[in-house]
Amino acid sequence: MLSLIFIGIRLEQHFGFVRIGIIYLLSGFGGSILSSLFIQNHISVGASGALFGLLGAMLSELITNWTIYTNKIAALLTLLVIVAINLAVGILPHVDNFAHIGGFLTGFLLGFVLLPHPQFGWMERRNLPEDGSVMKLDDLLNLAFLSKDQDIKNQLLEFLH
Template identity: 85%
Template structure:
């Protein structure tokens, strides 16, 4: 739970952006775009499958668990890539400057994996690609960071309202067809819990109290509720990942245990149907 009040230089987030763009360019080259395919709209399904898209059958029956990670670095088209990378720059650089590359990198990667696990449990007849789960993890971490460090912020109500609106809008977009909202939800929940574990700041006044006489210093660097959040989130993370991975590799379909959950990813209307 250690914390440094120094400002970090952001280099990991730009490197992640470069890696995603480079991977997309490689896929475009392999697909011989735009000659054989319109890369502005999307990369072909067969090529994405071959390069590591999230696919339940291959993970469970062909022992290709690495797809839980590789799918995070693939994108279906230019618009998909640009939307995710712009969001990553907007969200990730500020977090990395405040908390450093290790914590942000861990949140990004584990949130992406968490999103992949939940997606695989519910969406088993189509592939999924994209960094959205990892991005939602960063959003979730921002929200829990606000909660656990509540005492040090001013205008906290405005910040909370803004974050909730942004998260709600992005999750609402996920009910459209061809959007993997389970990856968004899984990533968000993972990042939300990780924020309580990794983004804890000393309680208000602790840094200043270090320069006071010993008798007037704050005794604890963190508040009781911060410790409660930290312990609870750690337990939930361990349990969640364990249960999710066990269910996944046993080949279970989470829709059998939750008959209405599919509406979280797609709501059918007269204009479109949901076939996940």
Template identity: 85%
Template sequence: MPGDDDIESREGTVKRNSYNNDDDNNNNRSSVYASSSTYVIVDTDSQWTSWLVPMVVVANVSVFVVVMYVNNCSDHRHTRLAGNCVATFLGRFSFEPLRENPLFGPSSSTLNKLGALEWTKVVINHQGWRLITCIWLHAGIIHLLVNMLSLVFIGIRLEQQFGFVRVGIIYLLSGFGASVLSSLFNRNNISVGASGALFGLLGAMLSELITNWSIYTNKAAALFSLLIIIAINLAIGILPHVDNFAHIGGLITGFLLGFVLLCRPQFGSLERENLPAGTPFKSNYKPYQYALWLVSVVLLVVGLTVASVMLFRGENGNDHCRWCRYLTCVSTSRWDCNEN
């Protein structure tokens, strides 16, 4: 369980359209955002300085630059005319033709070469490292931009309240859980992006709200708003070319990690300071918090272990869950999921 932190407050708005995030500026500690998705907690003056999230953003941008350098669209003369590349004035950093990549980015072959998630390479070729490297790759500059904006608006707030260690663990493990579930159900396409890790942060926000319920103001509004945000983003995930299994895997992993890593004591340090000297201070975690912590640890260990074993044994998740394919794509008159 975490140490006895002072009760802190985080007031924020988190909205994501596929990965988009809208945030208002911080007001004073008792203010409430005039938004439908208000996330309000009690406040304290002490906060960690956020440096991990900015470093992750810089790392993702740097990796994208390297990917574009390696891609070198303007040099693909054996497969296409250089003039077909987008923004040719960028030289070897120019983007692939929009008919191949509408997100202004590299080719799928370049992403695959540099660590994209692909079932064949992970399972058959034993390249398990792709479960992590895919988190740092993005399909295009639009994909990168919306993911990094989401990370800034969600991650900085969490890091300020809980520190870089806990947020970093949630981010990486959620990304790993997203990759494992995606690989179990998605064998036909490659997958890249930090969206699974970002859904993990959203899931952690939800479980943190639940386990620290008594220190929140506007509890019902905060819970309802967060559930609506998650539901909307999962609904967007049924569109073609969106890997909703990664979103779901990251969300579940982050949700469980939130109970483990983001649990707060229910009383602040000011109450300890007011106790007479020498008075023993009883732990102020509630029994339900210990129970949620224990159950979440067990589910995390068992879930990730079983899913990983199934994956590397070459099992197909769709064989165990016939209807699960509808979680990531629903065929309509406008598109056929079998073609994506």
């Protein structure tokens, strides 16, 4: 849980509680889903899949904002070493690496969608590029809710902006 304090606080300060909370929760679900697909006769619990999701989101943010980082290689190596060490610890019995990998992949993908990208001017405009190169948040919410209820979607969009 000490990792959550170090990683979570840093991410929340930069990107906000709601965005990081969404990544954290959905990464936990993603880790649980992958774990249940590959380890069907055991139940695992814990926050490690969600924590790996935050690491995945950090990696996607680093890749997306590569041009604005001053010490690129050090940031990338630090993140990759942390992930590698934690996956190596997953060789121990009773550690669910499938949850770690599922959480990491979920956080990695969500990081591209939910975290701001200042080099594209997203911090100032608070919207996505008009060329359609990235799925818009509105499209993501349509997929997520699969609902025609515009009130819920509009309230969430307003809250995120």
